[in-house]
Amino acid sequence: MTTMLWRQTAVALRVVIAMTIICGVVYPLVTYGIAHIPGLAGRAEGSVITNADGQPVGSSLIGIDPVPADPAADPYFHTRPSASSEDVLGPADTSTSGGSNKGGFDEDLLDAVNQRRALIAEREGVDPALVPPDAVTTSASGLDPHISPEYAQLQVARVARVTGLSTGEVEQLVAQASTGRVLGFLGEPTVNVTELNLAVQEAQQAGR
Protein backbone atom coordinates (compact mmCIF):
# COMPACT_ATOMS: atom_id res chain seq x y z
CA MET A 1 0.00 0.00 0.00
CA THR A 2 2.70 2.44 1.05
CA THR A 3 4.90 1.51 -1.89
CA MET A 4 2.00 2.10 -4.30
CA LEU A 5 1.31 5.49 -2.72
CA TRP A 6 4.97 6.37 -3.01
CA ARG A 7 5.10 5.22 -6.61
CA GLN A 8 2.03 7.23 -7.57
CA THR A 9 3.41 10.32 -5.84
CA ALA A 10 6.71 9.91 -7.66
CA VAL A 11 4.91 9.62 -11.00
CA ALA A 12 2.82 12.69 -10.21
CA LEU A 13 5.92 14.66 -9.28
CA ARG A 14 7.66 13.69 -12.50
CA VAL A 15 4.59 14.79 -14.49
CA VAL A 16 4.53 18.14 -12.68
CA ILE A 17 8.19 18.74 -13.43
CA ALA A 18 7.87 17.65 -17.07
CA MET A 19 4.76 19.78 -17.65
CA THR A 20 6.36 22.79 -15.95
CA ILE A 21 9.29 22.59 -18.35
CA ILE A 22 7.11 21.97 -21.44
CA CYS A 23 4.36 24.52 -20.71
CA GLY A 24 6.34 27.00 -18.68
CA VAL A 25 9.61 27.21 -20.60
CA VAL A 26 9.51 25.46 -23.98
CA TYR A 27 6.07 26.69 -25.06
CA PRO A 28 6.68 30.40 -24.34
CA LEU A 29 10.05 30.24 -26.09
CA VAL A 30 8.56 28.58 -29.18
CA THR A 31 5.75 31.15 -29.26
CA TYR A 32 8.23 34.01 -28.88
CA GLY A 33 10.40 32.52 -31.59
CA ILE A 34 7.56 32.16 -34.10
CA ALA A 35 6.33 35.68 -33.32
CA HIS A 36 9.74 37.07 -34.19
CA ILE A 37 10.18 35.42 -37.56
CA PRO A 38 10.95 38.32 -39.94
CA GLY A 39 7.67 39.59 -41.38
CA LEU A 40 5.72 38.76 -38.26
CA ALA A 41 7.87 40.72 -35.81
CA GLY A 42 6.03 44.01 -36.40
CA ARG A 43 2.79 42.47 -35.27
CA ALA A 44 4.36 40.90 -32.21
CA GLU A 45 5.79 44.26 -31.17
CA GLY A 46 2.46 46.09 -31.34
CA SER A 47 2.14 47.08 -35.02
CA VAL A 48 3.92 50.38 -34.48
CA ILE A 49 3.68 52.78 -37.41
CA THR A 50 6.30 55.39 -38.14
CA ASN A 51 6.10 58.73 -39.95
CA ALA A 52 8.28 59.81 -42.88
CA ASP A 53 11.20 60.58 -40.50
CA GLY A 54 11.09 57.10 -39.01
CA GLN A 55 9.65 58.30 -35.71
CA PRO A 56 7.07 56.00 -34.08
CA VAL A 57 3.77 57.86 -34.06
CA GLY A 58 1.17 55.28 -33.12
CA SER A 59 -0.10 51.77 -33.52
CA SER A 60 -2.31 50.72 -36.39
CA LEU A 61 -4.28 48.62 -33.89
CA ILE A 62 -5.22 51.51 -31.64
CA GLY A 63 -7.51 54.34 -32.63
CA ILE A 64 -7.62 57.45 -30.48
CA ASP A 65 -9.82 60.26 -31.70
CA PRO A 66 -7.59 63.20 -32.77
CA VAL A 67 -8.39 66.64 -31.36
CA PRO A 68 -8.11 69.48 -33.89
CA ALA A 69 -6.30 72.67 -32.80
CA ASP A 70 -9.16 74.72 -34.23
CA PRO A 71 -12.56 72.96 -34.15
CA ALA A 72 -13.75 75.18 -37.01
CA ALA A 73 -10.97 73.86 -39.28
CA ASP A 74 -10.82 70.16 -38.46
CA PRO A 75 -8.39 68.31 -40.78
CA TYR A 76 -8.80 64.86 -39.24
CA PHE A 77 -10.79 61.75 -39.93
CA HIS A 78 -12.48 60.78 -36.67
CA THR A 79 -12.66 57.39 -35.01
CA ARG A 80 -15.75 55.90 -33.43
CA PRO A 81 -16.78 57.28 -30.03
CA SER A 82 -15.24 55.68 -26.95
CA ALA A 83 -17.04 54.72 -23.76
CA SER A 84 -14.05 55.99 -21.79
CA SER A 85 -14.05 59.54 -23.22
CA GLU A 86 -15.26 62.41 -21.03
CA ASP A 87 -17.91 63.67 -23.44
CA VAL A 88 -20.07 61.77 -25.90
CA LEU A 89 -17.41 62.33 -28.56
CA GLY A 90 -13.70 62.96 -28.15
CA PRO A 91 -10.52 61.03 -27.37
CA ALA A 92 -10.57 57.87 -25.26
CA ASP A 93 -8.99 57.61 -21.85
CA THR A 94 -6.05 55.50 -23.01
CA SER A 95 -5.39 54.04 -19.55
CA THR A 96 -8.46 51.83 -19.86
CA SER A 97 -9.92 49.72 -22.62
CA GLY A 98 -13.58 48.81 -22.55
CA GLY A 99 -17.07 49.54 -23.73
CA SER A 100 -20.22 50.98 -22.25
CA ASN A 101 -21.83 47.58 -21.53
CA LYS A 102 -25.20 49.29 -21.94
CA GLY A 103 -28.22 47.36 -23.15
CA GLY A 104 -30.34 48.38 -26.12
CA PHE A 105 -33.08 49.96 -24.01
CA ASP A 106 -30.76 52.09 -21.88
CA GLU A 107 -31.86 55.75 -21.58
CA ASP A 108 -28.31 57.08 -21.21
CA LEU A 109 -27.24 55.21 -24.32
CA LEU A 110 -30.22 56.57 -26.26
CA ASP A 111 -29.29 60.13 -25.20
CA ALA A 112 -25.65 59.62 -26.13
CA VAL A 113 -26.55 58.19 -29.56
CA ASN A 114 -28.85 61.12 -30.33
CA GLN A 115 -26.27 63.69 -29.19
CA ARG A 116 -23.52 62.07 -31.24
CA ARG A 117 -25.73 61.95 -34.31
CA ALA A 118 -26.49 65.68 -34.01
CA LEU A 119 -22.85 66.66 -33.31
CA ILE A 120 -21.45 64.62 -36.19
CA ALA A 121 -24.08 65.86 -38.64
CA GLU A 122 -23.21 69.43 -37.67
CA ARG A 123 -19.45 68.80 -37.93
CA GLU A 124 -19.79 67.30 -41.41
CA GLY A 125 -22.61 69.59 -42.51
CA VAL A 126 -24.89 66.73 -43.53
CA ASP A 127 -28.38 65.45 -42.77
CA PRO A 128 -28.38 63.58 -39.37
CA ALA A 129 -30.08 60.61 -41.05
CA LEU A 130 -26.90 60.02 -43.10
CA VAL A 131 -24.69 59.35 -40.06
CA PRO A 132 -23.92 55.57 -40.07
CA PRO A 133 -24.43 53.31 -37.00
CA ASP A 134 -20.74 52.80 -36.20
CA ALA A 135 -20.26 56.57 -35.86
CA VAL A 136 -22.74 56.88 -33.01
CA THR A 137 -21.96 53.72 -31.02
CA THR A 138 -18.93 52.89 -28.89
CA SER A 139 -16.77 49.89 -29.69
CA ALA A 140 -16.00 46.92 -27.45
CA SER A 141 -12.44 48.06 -26.83
CA GLY A 142 -13.05 51.80 -26.81
CA LEU A 143 -9.94 51.98 -29.02
CA ASP A 144 -11.32 50.68 -32.32
CA PRO A 145 -8.96 51.98 -35.03
CA HIS A 146 -11.47 51.18 -37.77
CA ILE A 147 -14.55 52.91 -39.13
CA SER A 148 -16.95 51.75 -41.80
CA PRO A 149 -16.38 52.90 -45.41
CA GLU A 150 -19.66 54.84 -45.09
CA TYR A 151 -18.40 56.88 -42.12
CA ALA A 152 -15.12 57.57 -43.93
CA GLN A 153 -16.99 58.73 -47.04
CA LEU A 154 -19.08 61.06 -44.85
CA GLN A 155 -15.91 62.81 -43.68
CA VAL A 156 -14.16 63.09 -47.05
CA ALA A 157 -15.72 66.41 -48.08
CA ARG A 158 -14.74 68.22 -44.85
CA VAL A 159 -11.19 66.82 -44.77
CA ALA A 160 -10.67 67.78 -48.43
CA ARG A 161 -11.94 71.31 -47.77
CA VAL A 162 -9.80 71.92 -44.67
CA THR A 163 -6.60 70.32 -45.94
CA GLY A 164 -6.81 71.83 -49.39
CA LEU A 165 -6.50 68.41 -51.06
CA SER A 166 -8.94 67.52 -53.78
CA THR A 167 -11.86 65.20 -53.01
CA GLY A 168 -10.40 62.68 -55.44
CA GLU A 169 -7.03 62.68 -53.67
CA VAL A 170 -8.65 62.17 -50.25
CA GLU A 171 -10.85 59.39 -51.60
CA GLN A 172 -7.77 57.69 -52.97
CA LEU A 173 -6.09 57.90 -49.54
CA VAL A 174 -9.23 56.40 -47.97
CA ALA A 175 -9.07 53.55 -50.46
CA GLN A 176 -5.42 52.93 -49.55
CA ALA A 177 -6.30 52.74 -45.83
CA SER A 178 -9.18 50.36 -46.52
CA THR A 179 -9.22 46.61 -45.99
CA GLY A 180 -11.84 44.28 -47.40
CA ARG A 181 -13.27 41.20 -45.75
CA VAL A 182 -10.75 38.57 -44.69
CA LEU A 183 -10.71 35.82 -47.38
CA GLY A 184 -13.59 37.67 -49.01
CA PHE A 185 -16.26 36.72 -46.49
CA LEU A 186 -15.00 37.04 -42.90
CA GLY A 187 -15.68 40.23 -40.98
CA GLU A 188 -16.52 43.61 -42.48
CA PRO A 189 -14.75 46.08 -44.79
CA THR A 190 -12.90 48.68 -42.73
CA VAL A 191 -10.98 51.94 -42.98
CA ASN A 192 -8.05 52.37 -40.58
CA VAL A 193 -8.33 55.90 -39.17
CA THR A 194 -4.86 56.02 -37.59
CA GLU A 195 -3.15 55.15 -40.89
CA LEU A 196 -5.50 57.36 -42.89
CA ASN A 197 -4.84 60.52 -40.83
CA LEU A 198 -1.08 60.01 -41.21
CA ALA A 199 -1.44 59.56 -44.96
CA VAL A 200 -3.53 62.71 -45.21
CA GLN A 201 -0.93 64.65 -43.22
CA GLU A 202 1.89 63.44 -45.43
CA ALA A 203 -0.03 64.24 -48.63
CA GLN A 204 -0.75 67.71 -47.30
CA GLN A 205 2.92 68.35 -46.44
CA ALA A 206 4.05 67.02 -49.82
CA GLY A 207 1.60 69.36 -51.54
CA ARG A 208 3.01 72.47 -49.91
Add this chain to the structure above:
Amino acid sequence: MVGNRRQGLVLVSVMGLLWAALLTVAWLSEVFPNGTATQAAGAAMEGKEVRFGIPASILFGVSTTGTSTGAVNSLHDSFTGGAGGVVLLNMLLGEVAPGGVGAGLYGILVLAVIAVFLAGLMVGRTPEYLGKKLGRVQVTAAAISILAMPTLVLLGAGLAIALPSTLDALNNSGEHGFSEVLYAYASAANNNGSAFAGITVTSDFFQTTLGIAMLFGRFVPILAALALAGSLAKQRSVPAGAGTLPTDGALFGVLVGGTIVLVAALTFFPALALGPIAEALS
Protein backbone atom coordinates in the same frame (compact mmCIF):
# COMPACT_ATOMS: atom_id res chain seq x y z
CA MET B 1 -13.41 3.22 -28.09
CA VAL B 2 -16.97 1.95 -28.28
CA GLY B 3 -16.22 0.43 -31.64
CA ASN B 4 -19.19 2.09 -33.26
CA ARG B 5 -18.66 5.35 -35.08
CA ARG B 6 -22.38 6.04 -35.45
CA GLN B 7 -22.80 6.42 -31.68
CA GLY B 8 -20.45 9.39 -31.71
CA LEU B 9 -21.91 10.77 -34.90
CA VAL B 10 -25.32 11.06 -33.27
CA LEU B 11 -23.95 13.07 -30.36
CA VAL B 12 -21.89 15.33 -32.62
CA SER B 13 -24.96 16.01 -34.80
CA VAL B 14 -26.97 16.98 -31.73
CA MET B 15 -24.22 19.36 -30.62
CA GLY B 16 -23.90 20.85 -34.10
CA LEU B 17 -27.61 21.32 -34.69
CA LEU B 18 -28.11 22.98 -31.31
CA TRP B 19 -25.20 25.31 -32.01
CA ALA B 20 -26.61 26.22 -35.44
CA ALA B 21 -30.10 26.83 -34.05
CA LEU B 22 -28.79 29.09 -31.29
CA LEU B 23 -26.61 30.97 -33.78
CA THR B 24 -29.62 31.57 -36.03
CA VAL B 25 -31.75 32.96 -33.21
CA ALA B 26 -28.94 35.25 -32.02
CA TRP B 27 -28.22 36.49 -35.52
CA LEU B 28 -31.87 37.27 -36.27
CA SER B 29 -32.19 39.09 -32.98
CA GLU B 30 -29.14 41.25 -33.73
CA VAL B 31 -30.04 42.04 -37.32
CA PHE B 32 -33.56 43.06 -36.34
CA PRO B 33 -32.87 44.80 -32.99
CA ASN B 34 -35.71 46.06 -30.80
CA GLY B 35 -33.91 48.35 -28.32
CA THR B 36 -34.77 52.05 -28.49
CA ALA B 37 -31.12 53.10 -28.35
CA THR B 38 -30.12 50.43 -30.88
CA GLN B 39 -32.80 51.55 -33.31
CA ALA B 40 -31.76 55.18 -32.85
CA ALA B 41 -28.20 54.17 -33.78
CA GLY B 42 -29.43 52.28 -36.87
CA ALA B 43 -27.71 48.94 -36.10
CA ALA B 44 -26.60 46.92 -33.09
CA MET B 45 -23.00 48.14 -33.23
CA GLU B 46 -22.72 49.20 -29.57
CA GLY B 47 -19.95 47.13 -27.99
CA LYS B 48 -18.77 45.68 -31.31
CA GLU B 49 -15.68 46.37 -33.38
CA VAL B 50 -16.12 47.49 -37.00
CA ARG B 51 -13.78 44.82 -38.40
CA PHE B 52 -15.98 42.05 -36.93
CA GLY B 53 -19.38 43.61 -37.48
CA ILE B 54 -22.51 41.84 -36.33
CA PRO B 55 -22.08 38.38 -37.98
CA ALA B 56 -18.57 37.67 -36.72
CA SER B 57 -19.36 39.06 -33.26
CA ILE B 58 -22.40 36.79 -32.93
CA LEU B 59 -20.53 33.79 -34.30
CA PHE B 60 -17.80 34.31 -31.73
CA GLY B 61 -20.25 35.01 -28.91
CA VAL B 62 -22.30 31.86 -29.51
CA SER B 63 -19.19 29.71 -29.96
CA THR B 64 -17.32 31.05 -26.95
CA THR B 65 -20.23 30.49 -24.56
CA GLY B 66 -20.73 26.99 -25.99
CA THR B 67 -17.10 26.05 -25.40
CA SER B 68 -16.26 27.73 -22.08
CA THR B 69 -13.23 29.57 -23.42
CA GLY B 70 -14.20 32.86 -21.80
CA ALA B 71 -12.72 34.93 -24.62
CA VAL B 72 -14.95 37.56 -26.23
CA ASN B 73 -14.58 39.79 -29.29
CA SER B 74 -17.58 41.99 -28.48
CA LEU B 75 -19.41 42.99 -25.32
CA HIS B 76 -22.15 40.49 -24.55
CA ASP B 77 -23.75 42.96 -22.16
CA SER B 78 -24.65 45.19 -25.12
CA PHE B 79 -26.16 42.36 -27.18
CA THR B 80 -29.87 42.61 -27.93
CA GLY B 81 -32.26 40.73 -25.64
CA GLY B 82 -32.47 37.73 -27.94
CA ALA B 83 -28.75 37.38 -28.59
CA GLY B 84 -27.90 38.01 -24.93
CA GLY B 85 -30.43 35.34 -24.02
CA VAL B 86 -28.86 32.88 -26.46
CA VAL B 87 -25.34 33.27 -25.08
CA LEU B 88 -26.77 32.91 -21.57
CA LEU B 89 -28.83 29.85 -22.54
CA ASN B 90 -25.78 28.34 -24.19
CA MET B 91 -24.09 28.18 -20.78
CA LEU B 92 -27.27 27.12 -18.97
CA LEU B 93 -27.59 24.11 -21.31
CA GLY B 94 -24.42 22.95 -19.61
CA GLU B 95 -22.09 24.04 -22.41
CA VAL B 96 -22.84 21.08 -24.66
CA ALA B 97 -23.30 22.90 -27.97
CA PRO B 98 -20.65 22.30 -29.24
CA GLY B 99 -19.19 21.51 -25.84
CA GLY B 100 -16.85 23.08 -23.28
CA VAL B 101 -13.13 22.65 -23.75
CA GLY B 102 -12.26 19.55 -21.71
CA ALA B 103 -15.74 19.34 -20.23
CA GLY B 104 -18.01 19.05 -23.27
CA LEU B 105 -17.77 15.33 -23.86
CA TYR B 106 -18.74 14.20 -20.38
CA GLY B 107 -21.44 16.90 -20.40
CA ILE B 108 -23.20 15.40 -23.40
CA LEU B 109 -22.54 11.81 -22.28
CA VAL B 110 -24.26 12.50 -18.96
CA LEU B 111 -27.21 13.94 -20.87
CA ALA B 112 -27.24 10.87 -23.13
CA VAL B 113 -27.43 8.70 -20.00
CA ILE B 114 -30.39 10.77 -18.79
CA ALA B 115 -32.05 10.44 -22.21
CA VAL B 116 -31.62 6.64 -22.14
CA PHE B 117 -33.02 6.58 -18.61
CA LEU B 118 -36.08 8.61 -19.69
CA ALA B 119 -36.65 6.27 -22.63
CA GLY B 120 -36.34 3.32 -20.24
CA LEU B 121 -39.01 4.83 -18.01
CA MET B 122 -41.35 5.18 -20.97
CA VAL B 123 -41.20 1.50 -21.91
CA GLY B 124 -40.67 0.17 -18.38
CA ARG B 125 -37.34 -1.59 -18.93
CA THR B 126 -33.96 -1.30 -17.26
CA PRO B 127 -32.19 1.21 -19.49
CA GLU B 128 -28.86 0.36 -21.05
CA TYR B 129 -26.37 2.51 -22.96
CA LEU B 130 -23.45 1.17 -25.02
CA GLY B 131 -23.93 -2.29 -23.53
CA LYS B 132 -23.96 -1.12 -19.92
CA LYS B 133 -26.98 -1.28 -17.65
CA LEU B 134 -27.95 1.99 -16.03
CA GLY B 135 -29.07 1.27 -12.50
CA ARG B 136 -29.77 3.40 -9.46
CA VAL B 137 -26.13 4.39 -8.87
CA GLN B 138 -25.55 5.51 -12.46
CA VAL B 139 -28.72 7.55 -12.75
CA THR B 140 -28.11 9.19 -9.36
CA ALA B 141 -24.61 10.21 -10.46
CA ALA B 142 -25.93 11.61 -13.75
CA ALA B 143 -28.69 13.50 -11.96
CA ILE B 144 -26.25 15.06 -9.48
CA SER B 145 -24.03 16.05 -12.39
CA ILE B 146 -26.76 17.93 -14.26
CA LEU B 147 -28.47 19.41 -11.18
CA ALA B 148 -25.41 20.93 -9.52
CA MET B 149 -25.04 23.86 -11.90
CA PRO B 150 -28.73 24.96 -12.00
CA THR B 151 -28.91 24.80 -8.20
CA LEU B 152 -25.91 27.09 -7.84
CA VAL B 153 -27.03 29.50 -10.56
CA LEU B 154 -30.59 29.88 -9.37
CA LEU B 155 -29.74 30.03 -5.65
CA GLY B 156 -26.94 32.50 -6.26
CA ALA B 157 -28.88 34.77 -8.60
CA GLY B 158 -31.96 34.63 -6.38
CA LEU B 159 -29.97 35.51 -3.29
CA ALA B 160 -28.23 38.37 -5.10
CA ILE B 161 -31.51 39.80 -6.33
CA ALA B 162 -32.94 39.67 -2.79
CA LEU B 163 -30.17 41.95 -1.52
CA PRO B 164 -30.76 45.70 -1.91
CA SER B 165 -27.03 46.32 -2.35
CA THR B 166 -27.08 44.43 -5.67
CA LEU B 167 -28.79 47.38 -7.33
CA ASP B 168 -25.62 49.46 -6.88
CA ALA B 169 -23.56 46.79 -8.64
CA LEU B 170 -25.66 46.84 -11.82
CA ASN B 171 -24.86 48.85 -14.92
CA ASN B 172 -28.30 48.41 -16.47
CA SER B 173 -31.78 48.57 -14.99
CA GLY B 174 -34.91 46.46 -15.45
CA GLU B 175 -34.79 43.13 -17.28
CA HIS B 176 -31.29 43.74 -18.55
CA GLY B 177 -30.04 44.31 -15.00
CA PHE B 178 -31.46 40.96 -13.94
CA SER B 179 -29.79 39.31 -16.95
CA GLU B 180 -26.45 40.69 -15.71
CA VAL B 181 -26.84 38.91 -12.36
CA LEU B 182 -28.05 35.67 -13.94
CA TYR B 183 -25.19 35.72 -16.43
CA ALA B 184 -22.64 36.27 -13.66
CA TYR B 185 -23.69 33.09 -11.83
CA ALA B 186 -24.19 31.07 -15.03
CA SER B 187 -20.71 32.00 -16.22
CA ALA B 188 -19.10 31.28 -12.83
CA ALA B 189 -20.88 27.96 -12.24
CA ASN B 190 -20.08 26.77 -15.77
CA ASN B 191 -16.47 27.84 -15.55
CA ASN B 192 -17.04 30.02 -18.61
CA GLY B 193 -15.31 33.30 -17.87
CA SER B 194 -17.23 35.56 -20.22
CA ALA B 195 -19.43 38.19 -18.59
CA PHE B 196 -22.18 40.72 -18.93
CA ALA B 197 -19.33 42.97 -17.90
CA GLY B 198 -21.40 45.95 -16.80
CA ILE B 199 -21.99 44.36 -13.41
CA THR B 200 -19.50 45.18 -10.65
CA VAL B 201 -18.76 42.06 -8.62
CA THR B 202 -16.11 43.44 -6.30
CA SER B 203 -18.34 43.34 -3.20
CA ASP B 204 -17.68 40.69 -0.55
CA PHE B 205 -21.04 39.10 -1.28
CA PHE B 206 -20.41 38.59 -4.99
CA GLN B 207 -16.80 37.56 -4.51
CA THR B 208 -17.81 34.87 -2.03
CA THR B 209 -20.91 33.49 -3.73
CA LEU B 210 -19.41 33.53 -7.24
CA GLY B 211 -16.34 31.78 -5.86
CA ILE B 212 -18.51 29.09 -4.31
CA ALA B 213 -20.45 28.73 -7.57
CA MET B 214 -17.18 28.36 -9.46
CA LEU B 215 -15.81 25.72 -7.07
CA PHE B 216 -18.90 23.51 -6.82
CA GLY B 217 -20.22 24.19 -10.32
CA ARG B 218 -17.02 22.78 -11.68
CA PHE B 219 -16.02 19.98 -9.35
CA VAL B 220 -19.36 18.46 -8.34
CA PRO B 221 -20.24 17.53 -11.96
CA ILE B 222 -16.69 16.27 -12.54
CA LEU B 223 -16.84 14.05 -9.43
CA ALA B 224 -20.29 12.79 -10.41
CA ALA B 225 -19.12 12.05 -13.96
CA LEU B 226 -16.08 10.19 -12.61
CA ALA B 227 -18.30 8.17 -10.27
CA LEU B 228 -20.56 7.33 -13.20
CA ALA B 229 -17.60 6.32 -15.36
CA GLY B 230 -16.09 4.24 -12.58
CA SER B 231 -19.29 2.35 -11.87
CA LEU B 232 -19.79 1.66 -15.58
CA ALA B 233 -16.21 0.49 -16.03
CA LYS B 234 -16.69 -2.14 -13.31
CA GLN B 235 -19.75 -3.58 -15.07
CA ARG B 236 -19.51 -6.29 -17.65
CA SER B 237 -20.95 -5.56 -21.06
CA VAL B 238 -24.31 -7.08 -21.82
CA PRO B 239 -25.26 -7.89 -25.42
CA ALA B 240 -28.01 -5.75 -26.90
CA GLY B 241 -31.40 -7.45 -26.66
CA ALA B 242 -34.72 -6.98 -28.40
CA GLY B 243 -35.76 -4.36 -25.85
CA THR B 244 -32.56 -2.30 -26.10
CA LEU B 245 -33.03 1.24 -27.35
CA PRO B 246 -30.79 1.71 -30.41
CA THR B 247 -28.60 4.69 -29.55
CA ASP B 248 -26.98 5.21 -32.93
CA GLY B 249 -29.85 6.60 -34.96
CA ALA B 250 -31.78 9.80 -35.55
CA LEU B 251 -34.45 8.80 -33.04
CA PHE B 252 -31.92 8.80 -30.23
CA GLY B 253 -30.48 12.08 -31.50
CA VAL B 254 -33.89 13.70 -31.20
CA LEU B 255 -34.27 12.20 -27.75
CA VAL B 256 -30.92 13.60 -26.54
CA GLY B 257 -31.62 17.00 -28.09
CA GLY B 258 -35.05 17.04 -26.50
CA THR B 259 -33.59 16.08 -23.13
CA ILE B 260 -31.00 18.86 -23.29
CA VAL B 261 -33.60 21.48 -24.18
CA LEU B 262 -36.22 20.18 -21.75
CA VAL B 263 -33.87 19.96 -18.78
CA ALA B 264 -32.66 23.51 -19.34
CA ALA B 265 -36.07 24.88 -20.26
CA LEU B 266 -37.86 23.41 -17.26
CA THR B 267 -35.11 24.57 -14.91
CA PHE B 268 -34.45 28.02 -16.25
CA PHE B 269 -37.54 29.19 -18.08
CA PRO B 270 -38.87 31.32 -15.17
CA ALA B 271 -35.50 33.01 -14.73
CA LEU B 272 -34.99 33.54 -18.46
CA ALA B 273 -38.52 34.92 -18.81
CA LEU B 274 -37.73 37.65 -16.28
CA GLY B 275 -34.53 38.65 -18.07
CA PRO B 276 -33.68 38.14 -21.73
CA ILE B 277 -37.07 36.89 -22.93
CA ALA B 278 -38.84 39.92 -21.46
CA GLU B 279 -36.25 42.16 -23.09
CA ALA B 280 -36.50 40.41 -26.44
CA LEU B 281 -40.28 40.76 -26.50
CA SER B 282 -40.52 44.38 -25.34
